[in-house]
Amino acid sequence: MLLIGSLVAVAITRAVAGPILSLQKGAEAIAAGDLSHRVGTLAKDEVGRLSRAFDAMTDAIDRRVRERTSELENAVAERKKAEEKIQKLNQELEARVIERTALLEAANRELEAFAYSVSHDLRSPLRSIEGFSLALFEDYVDRLDDTGKSYLDRVRNATMRMGRLIDDLLKLSRVTRSEMVREKVDLSVIGKDVAGRLAESHPERSAEFVIVDGLISYGDARLLTVALENLFSNAWKFSEKAPRSVIEFGVLHRENIEVFYVKDNGVGFDMAYAGKLFSPFQRLHRIEEFTGTGIGLATVKRIINRHGGRVWIESEVNKGTTVYFTLG
Amino acid sequence: MKSKIILLVEDNPDDVQLTLRALKKSNILNEVVVAQDGVEALEYLFGTGKYAGRDTKVLPQVALLDLKMPRMDGHEALQRIRKDERTKLLPVVVLTTSSEDRDRIESYSVGANSYIRKPVDFNQFAEAVNQLGLYWLVLNEAP
Numbered sequence: 001m002l003l004i005g006s007l008v009a010v011a012i013t014r015a016v017a018g019p020i021l022s023l024q025k026g027a028e029a030i031a032a033g034d035l036s037h038r039v040g041t042l043a044k045d046e047v048g049r050l051s052r053a054f055d056a057m058t059d060a061i062d063r064r065v066r067e068r069t070s071e072l073e074n075a076v077a078e079r080k081k082a083e084e085k086i087q088k089l090n091q092e093l094e095a096r097v098i099e100r101t102a103l104l105e106a107a108n109r110e111l112e113a114f115a116y117s118v119s120h121d122l123r124s125p126l127r128s129i130e131g132f133s134l135a136l137f138e139d140y141v142d143r144l145d146d147t148g149k150s151y152l153d154r155v156r157n158a159t160m161r162m163g164r165l166i167d168d169l170l171k172l173s174r175v176t177r178s179e180m181v182r183e184k185v186d187l188s189v190i191g192k193d194v195a196g197r198l199a200e201s202h203p204e205r206s207a208e209f210v211i212v213d214g215l216i217s218y219g220d221a222r223l224l225t226v227a228l229e230n231l232f233s234n235a236w237k238f239s240e241k242a243p244r245s246v247i248e249f250g251v252l253h254r255e256n257i258e259v260f261y262v263k264d265n266g267v268g269f270d271m272a273y274a275g276k277l278f279s280p281f282q283r284l285h286r287i288e289e290f291t292g293t294g295i296g297l298a299t300v301k302r303i304i305n306r307h308g309g310r311v312w313i314e315s316e317v318n319k320g321t322t323v324y325f326t327l328g
Numbered sequence: 329m330k331s332k333i334i335l336l337v338e339d340n341p342d343d344v345q346l347t348l349r350a351l352k353k354s355n356i357l358n359e360v361v362v363a364q365d366g367v368e369a370l371e372y373l374f375g376t377g378k379y380a381g382r383d384t385k386v387l388p389q390v391a392l393l394d395l396k397m398p399r400m401d402g403h404e405a406l407q408r409i410r411k412d413e414r415t416k417l418l419p420v421v422v423l424t425t426s427s428e429d430r431d432r433i434e435s436y437s438v439g440a441n442s443y444i445r446k447p448v449d450f451n452q453f454a455e456a457v458n459q460l461g462l463y464w465l466v467l468n469e470a471p
Contacts, residue, residue, distance in 0.1 A: 123425045123448060128342035131450040135349060163448035170427070 019047040023054055035062040115173040122166050130159040168295040171226075172280065175302050180220045187215035187224065187260065191249045194228045198236055207236060207245035215251055215260065217327045219307050224327075227303040230296040231262040231323055238321065239266030263322040268315040277313060300325070332389035332465055334360045337369040337405065338423075339397040346450065347392070347423075347457065354458035358465060361388065366400025369393070370408055373415050387418055390464040393440070395424040395431060403438050410439040417471035419464060 022039045029037040038058060041051040133155045141149070188211055195209040209232075232247065239245035248263040276282040278301040283294040297313075300323070304311040308328025315321035334351070338344050344362055351360065363369035369391070371377035375384040391409075395402035402422060409415045421442040422435045432443050444460065447453050 119425075119427055124340060124343070127346065127425065127446060127448050127450075127453075128340075130448055131342070131346040131349070131453070134450045135346075160449060167427075 015043075015045070016047055019043065019051055023051060026054060026058070030058060030061070035065060111173065115170055118166060119170055123163065126159055126162055126166075130156060130163075133159070169280075172295055172299050172302065175223060175226065175299055175306075178223070180223065180306055182218055182220060185217055185219050185221045185224055187217055187228070187249075188213050190221065190225050191215070191228055191232070194225065194232050195247075198229075198232055202236070205236075205240070205245070207239065207247055210246065210248040210250075212250035215249070217258065217260075219327050223303045223306065227300045227325075228262075230300050234296050234323075235262055235264035235266065235321070237266075238268075239264040242266050257326055259324050259326055261322050261324045263320065265320040268317045268319050268321050270317055271315060274313060274315070278311070297323075332358050333386070334358050334465070335363065335369065335372065335388035335391040336360050337363045337366065337391060337397070337402070338394040339365050340394070343394070343446070346453065350450075350454040350457035351461065353454050354461050356457075356461040356465065358389070365397040366402065366405030366408075369405050370400075373409065373418075374412070384414060387415065389470055390419045390421060390468075392421050392423045392460075395422060395426055395435070403434055406435070406438045406440060419468065419470060421460060421464065 019039075019041060022041070026037055026039040035058065038055045039051045040055070041048045043051070133152050137144070137149065137152045137156075144152070191211045192209075195211065199206065199209075228249075232249075235247040236245070239247065242265050244265075246265050249261070250263075251258055251260050253259070278297045280295050280298040282298075301311055304325050304327070309326040311323065311325040313321065313323045334356075336344065336347060338347065348360060351358075361372060363372055368378060372379045372382065373384070373387070375382040393402045393406060397405075402424070406420060406422075409418055409420065416439075419441045420439070421444060422440045423444050423446060424431065425446050426432075427445055435443050444456060447456065
């Protein structure tokens, strides 16, 4: 009895232990990465079913892993394609930028050539008109009545005016053409220089310049000098009739932005007409009242725009004018 | 005494007239030789072409040179003048309507002695010519 019992026990153990050992070996193999491993069994008992279930599980895992791998490979391939596309777009963009820059440079050179020929070609006939109308006046003055003389006067004045217009147009075009250098600038120093030169060239008048110290900003020193020259000389000109001309240059802060201003206590103007002030050749006063070609503010606007800033103006008749500007 | 000659190199006939008028106004009565472009100026200076047979030892006291001229412009003419032993020391005043920096710089680089912009205002021009005459014909001592 005991012998049969122990034989049965051994058989059972073997029937169970064997397959279980296989399962263990199988699990180890799969864990090590061999997904092709199958334990295989023909047994029809529970252990057999377990083994078959195990193999089915391994099949499923194997399949899933293959699917996922292929999905991942697809994703990587797609990403690679997208990267190549981006690279290609970047190259196209760069090529386009190079092309546009070349076109821009060509346009600039055309503008330079145009401004240059204006300088030369328009002045020649102007000189002829001027010179010979004066010669006419001088050589035939006794044959001219007052009306004749006044006609010639008008011709000469008009030619002078045209000469100034040409000069100013050239200056304006130079502002657009030139290269811009951005560096730290001390506007107070520049302002004081400009004020000094203005006073020197107009010794018949005096004006008080109130220039705040330490107006530091970033921009092109040369262009900003031109801008301040225009602003100061406007302030100077339009405060001519004030008993005491005071021109202020300072800064105020609006919403964290530095706003520079040039303020005069001169004749001012009606804000209703301010719209066109920054266009070239726009003037609000007649020539007899104030000289000038009306190009100053247009020049200032161009310079400020090139700095990425804004410029605007406030005024009141007989109370003076303030020009505000920011520098990008 | 040999008269001091002024060589005026200018293609625009109006400008020639105005310059002559300005010289007259300043009482500058020297002989003025007018060349209409760089080619004629060199012909005069070297005694060729139109001026074949001219005694080339006689040189102008000063040359007034315009820049923009047909056939040969001022800068090229000036280069040729400076290259030739006979004329390389000739005082040359560039008299032009151009206000371009590069023209001024180029003129001096090529060897101009002076660069004057012709003003639109004739009175100013006459004044400039007066001073030019005073300087180059009277004060300055030619080489």
